[in-house]
Amino acid sequence: MINPQFSQVYLHANPSSSTYHSLQMQFTKRLSQGFTNQTTYTWRRALGLIGGEADGAVAPRDPNNLALDHALASFHRTHAFTSNGTYELPFGPNRHFLSNAPGVLQRLVERWQFGGIFSWTSGAPLNLSAPTSTIWQTTTNSTPSIVGDFPKSSGQVTKLSNGVTYFPGLLQITDPAIAGVSSLNALNGSFSNKAIADSQGNLFLVNPAPGQIGNLGLRWIQGPALFGLDVNLIKHVRITETKEFEFRVDANNVLNHPNFGNPNLNINSTSFGRITTAGGNRSFVMNARLNF
Numbered sequence: 001m002i003n004p005q006f007s008q009v010y011l012h013a014n015p016s017s018s019t020y021h022s023l024q025m026q027f028t029k030r031l032s033q034g035f036t037n038q039t040t041y042t043w044r045r046a047l048g049l050i051g052g053e054a055d056g057a058v059a060p061r062d063p064n065n066l067a068l069d070h071a072l073a074s075f076h077r078t079h080a081f082t083s084n085g086t087y088e089l090p091f092g093p094n095r096h097f098l099s100n101a102p103g104v105l106q107r108l109v110e111r112w113q114f115g116g117i118f119s120w121t122s123g124a125p126l127n128l129s130a131p132t133s134t135i136w137q138t139t140t141n142s143t144p145s146i147v148g149d150f151p152k153s154s155g156q157v158t159k160l161s162n163g164v165t166y167f168p169g170l171l172q173i174t175d176p177a178i179a180g181v182s183s184l185n186a187l188n189g190s191f192s193n194k195a196i197a198d199s200q201g202n203l204f205l206v207n208p209a210p211g212q213i214g215n216l217g218l219r220w221i222q223g224p225a226l227f228g229l230d231v232n233l234i235k236h237v238r239i240t241e242t243k244e245f246e247f248r249v250d251a252n253n254v255l256n257h258p259n260f261g262n263p264n265l266n267i268n269s270t271s272f273g274r275i276t277t278a279g280g281n282r283s284f285v286m287n288a289r290l291n292f
Contacts, residue, residue, distance in 0.1 A: 035088075042081075128143060256282035
């Protein structure tokens, strides 16, 4: 039974289940003519009761309706694509180019190897939150109520002149529930709840009313995708029959593409939708070693 005096009520039982479905594809190009590659793609769907992923107690939003908290698992990623390969450049003896060049030149251009790893992964499933104490004193997994069109595909990293946002064109306005707040002692002046509307001012996300649970599903949207491209260039120089010198340059995130963090998803925050973190700086590492 829901009681607003409790901070949170936990359910210790075995009421949950989870499912995982996936489609996995792999292409392998065996080494020939100096080229090899392996490419994989995975489509997946991981569902379960939120909070039960670690086999612990769950704190449902409504203990009479556990299905309300059945959503994508935190480790769910819809798409994952990776590809890696190496290619020995066609220069030097018995190769397509410079095979008849002078010996010194052949030693300089032979046995160069180029490699790379490409990856692209869908973003993590995320909760939009409306942290107001409408049922419990805790606001964990408190979601807003959806009153308009807010598709699950919403969200796109967009660079602005003053930062980065994930919801371009959306407006944050005062929650219409302010109409029910008394003006005595300027009480309505302390009202800070917000609502989200489209560029035309049409509402679609509001705070749940007192005694109600937000009807927006958990992990409704997915965060920014992750992209990576690492490459390397390796030169092998034969010294003797059993000794070889190797020089290599590794370029991590060679395109210097930023991988943005998750946006602020609290609809009552003045920085709603803003992304303030990013990773993926480009770096170069040079190595030299003697193999024997």
